[in-house]
Amino acid sequence: MANELSLKVELHYYTAGNPPIDIETNTKYITVTGRETNDNVYSISKVAKETIAAGDISTYGYVYIENLSKVDFVEYGDDADAPTGKLLAGEFALLRWGATDISMLANTSGSAEVRVRVVAIEL
Numbered sequence: 001m002a003n004e005l006s007l008k009v010e011l012h013y014y015t016a017g018n019p020p021i022d023i024e025t026n027t028k029y030i031t032v033t034g035r036e037t038n039d040n041v042y043s044i045s046k047v048a049k050e051t052i053a054a055g056d057i058s059t060y061g062y063v064y065i066e067n068l069s070k071v072d073f074v075e076y077g078d079d080a081d082a083p084t085g086k087l088l089a090g091e092f093a094l095l096r097w098g099a100t101d102i103s104m105l106a107n108t109s110g111s112a113e114v115r116v117r118v119v120a121i122e123l
Contacts, residue, residue, distance in 0.1 A: 003031060003032050003033070004029055004030065004031060004032060005029070005030040005032050005061070005062065005121060005123070006027050006028065006029050006030075007027070007028045007030070007062070007094070008024075008025055008026070008027045008028070009023065009024075009025045010023070010024045010025075011023040011024075030061075030062075030123065032061070032121070032122070032123055033123065034057070034058065034059065034061065034121075034122030034123050035122065036055065036056040036057045036058070036122040037057075037119070037120065037121050037122065038052075038054070038055050038057055038118065038119065038120040039117075039118075039119045039120075040117070040118060041068065041115055041116070041117045041118075042104070042115070042116050042117075042118060043113040043114070043115055044074055044104045044105065044106040044113060044114045044115075044116050045105075045106060045112065045113055046105070046106040046107060046108045046112060046113070046114070047112070048105075049103050049104070049105045050103065050104050050105070051101050051102070051103050052101070052102040052103070052104065052118055052120075054100070054101070054102075054120070057120055057122040058122065059122060059123060060097040060098070060099070060100070060102075060120055060121075060122065060123075061096070061097070061120075061121045061122055061123030062094060062095065062096055062097065062120075062121045062123070063094075063095050063097040063102060063118065063119070063120050063121075064092065064093070064094050064095075064117075064118070064119040064120075065087060065092065065093050065095070065102075065116060065117070065118055066087075066091075066092040066116065066117040066118075067087040067088065067089060067090060067091050067092070067114065067116055068090075068114075068115040068116060068117060069089045069090070069108075069114045069115060070089050070090065071089050071108075071109060071110065072089060072106060072107060072108040072109060072110070072114045073086055073087060073088045073089060073106075073107050073114075074086070074087050074104055074105070074106050074107070074114045074116055075087075075104065075105050075106075075107065076093075076102060076103065076104045077099075077102075077103055078098075078099030078100070078101055078102070078103065083103075083105065087116075097120070102118065102120070104116060
């Protein structure tokens with residue numbers, strides 16, 4: 001459908017000695033008035049915090065961040081100095097983003113950079 005973002009979450013957790021957790025949400029449909037998106041892979045440095053350019057996006061809506069590294073982690077947050085989240089190697093997050101910027105800093109044991117996919121959708 002046009003002008004719509006749909007989100008659905010599925011989570012299954014099983015461990016010995018605890019009851020299983022199975023969550024499967026209904027699809028959430030969100031009306032989108034913005035027209036801009038950003039879907040890029042970035043090389044994030046471990047030397048200095050990097051700001052992901054918003055491009056033509058005037059107001060971030062949802063942001064998907066995926067750490068493409070097999071070893072290293074990356075921290076993310078708004079334009080403040082303190083990170084608000086961390087993604088270990090191979091992890092991802094889907095977030096409702098309220099800030100005007102996305103800042104990242106890599107923490108690497110080997111390479112100088114960590115590759116991260118960022119998908120931003122303007123609402």
